[in-house]
Amino acid sequence: MVRAIVGANWGDEGKGKITDMLAKESDIIIRFQGGSNAGHTIINDYGKFALHLLPSGVFYQHTTSIIGNGVALNIPYLIKEIQSLVDRGVPKPHILVSDRAQILMPYHVLFDTYEEARLAGKAFGSTKSGIAPFYSDKYAKIGFQVSELFDDALIREKAYTVCEKKNVLLEHLYHKPLLDPEELIKELQEYRDMIAPYVCDTSAYLYDAIKAGKKILLEGQLGSLKDPDHGIYPMVTSSSTLAAYGAIGAGIPPYEIKDITTVVKAYSSAVGAGAFVSEIFGDEAEELRHRGGDGGEYGATTGRPRRVGWFDAVATRYGCRIQGTTEVAFTVLDVLGYLDEIPVCVGYEIDGEVTRDFPTTARLEKAKPVLTKLPGWKCNIRGIKKYEDLPENCRKYIEFVEKEIEAPIAMVSNGPGREDIIMRK
Numbered sequence: 001m002v003r004a005i006v007g008a009n010w011g012d013e014g015k016g017k018i019t020d021m022l023a024k025e026s027d028i029i030i031r032f033q034g035g036s037n038a039g040h041t042i043i044n045d046y047g048k049f050a051l052h053l054l055p056s057g058v059f060y061q062h063t064t065s066i067i068g069n070g071v072a073l074n075i076p077y078l079i080k081e082i083q084s085l086v087d088r089g090v091p092k093p094h095i096l097v098s099d100r101a102q103i104l105m106p107y108h109v110l111f112d113t114y115e116e117a118r119l120a121g122k123a124f125g126s127t128k129s130g131i132a133p134f135y136s137d138k139y140a141k142i143g144f145q146v147s148e149l150f151d152d153a154l155i156r157e158k159a160y161t162v163c164e165k166k167n168v169l170l171e172h173l174y175h176k177p178l179l180d181p182e183e184l185i186k187e188l189q190e191y192r193d194m195i196a197p198y199v200c201d202t203s204a205y206l207y208d209a210i211k212a213g214k215k216i217l218l219e220g221q222l223g224s225l226k227d228p229d230h231g232i233y234p235m236v237t238s239s240s241t242l243a244a245y246g247a248i249g250a251g252i253p254p255y256e257i258k259d260i261t262t263v264v265k266a267y268s269s270a271v272g273a274g275a276f277v278s279e280i281f282g283d284e285a286e287e288l289r290h291r292g293g294d295g296g297e298y299g300a301t302t303g304r305p306r307r308v309g310w311f312d313a314v315a316t317r318y319g320c321r322i323q324g325t326t327e328v329a330f331t332v333l334d335v336l337g338y339l340d341e342i343p344v345c346v347g348y349e350i351d352g353e354v355t356r357d358f359p360t361t362a363r364l365e366k367a368k369p370v371l372t373k374l375p376g377w378k379c380n381i382r383g384i385k386k387y388e389d390l391p392e393n394c395r396k397y398i399e400f401v402e403k404e405i406e407a408p409i410a411m412v413s414n415g416p417g418r419e420d421i422i423m424r425k
């Protein structure tokens with residue numbers, strides 16, 4: 001049985017916590033896209049962790065964590081992340097890395113940084129982790145696949161071809177130091193030795209696991225609105241953030257993904273540039289940002305203050321639909337307990353007309369939020385375990401959102417910890 005855990009919005013919805021929680025009953029947890037460019041925050045018995053490349057299942061000894069073929073694999077980063085867990089007393093997790101995963105190279109990070117600097121004010125707000133240059137190279141067919149590390153002749157030939165191409169840009173577009181193919185070869189050989197113990201034909205491993213009835217989780221990064229096809233292009237990430245891509249990025253049949261748990265946050269937050277219709281500013285925003293998440297809304301990877309706003313039903317209904325949501329995990333609801341009234345964005349006004357449909361980017365840029373207000377519950381809901389025990393206005397908020405997004409809210413998260421969860425069925 002395969003379940004995908006994905007985000008409905010701009011990321012940071014709390015997928016890490018939901019994955020960590022559901023990992024307890026799972027056998028295998030897979031990252032299928034993205035790289036170390038976003039973080040998942042997890043709070044458990046070992047402490048508070050911000051994972052970037054590892055799946056959020058690494059804290060359980062009975063699970064296997066897989067870096068799927070769709071991931072941008074930064075090898076030294078992965079090794080460091082594993083070591084950082086061990087250093088903090090977490091038993092060494094069982095990790096497999098797809099032999100078809102491609103390698104994020106230091107020059108991808110350089111190109112990301114140089115390009116953001118070149119674009120200056122028009123930059124995409126990249127985390128400068130090398131993700132866009134990495135996926136560009138993958139599809140331009142000049143990327144290095146893990147399996148290729150074990151073929152010295154191939155690596156040598158490819159290193160020279162890649163450097164030739166990259167050096168034209170480095171010299172003439174960016175005016176930066178050139179790459180040395182011999183150094184690149186040495187680097188790749190080091191990577192081979194670092195990754196060798198983890199390499200596996202993970203698609204074949206998963207084929208057997210599915211046949212054996214194992215419980216498998218696909219852990220998405222970011223959310224629907226950052227998908228390169230269905231998101232707010234071009235302010236998107238460079239790999240698909242949708243559950244459907246889990247089939248490709250892990251190498252499993254699409255029809256095996258039975259459950260799609262879409263994580264939806266009780267208000268909105270986003271890192272980086274791009275249209276954000278229900279965004280709020282000033283003191284109102286500062287208060288929500290300060291109270292938000294667990295210790296404030298600041299990026300897990302970059303520490304940048306996140307943009308915040310009210311719940312956006314238009315974006316979230318679309319985000320859930322495009323994921324193929326079978327159930328919703330509604331998170332960070334406890335944070336809203338301070339508000340007398342809670343605004344919710346229920347429509348977009350574009351050129352004088354109100355729509356409930358999420359538009360393409362050019363129209364989205366013109367959208368103004370149509371807000372409605374729901375009464376707040378004015379108390380702390382952490383520690384509540386049963387749905388019926390939530391204050392009436394809190395239940396009304398959940399039920400209003402559920403109706404608006406047209407997807408069933410099966411779980412309500414009322415705190416950052418594993419145990420802060422209310423199951424509705």
Ligand code: GDP
Binds near residue numbers: 012017038300333413
């Ligand atoms: P992810 O990328 O989707 O995994 O999300 P992040 O981990 O970046 O952001 C979620 C933040 O919210 C983290 O700081 C979590 O610890 C925190 N969090 C998750 N669920 C809840 C919740 O129900 N209540 C509160 N207060 N914080 C939560």
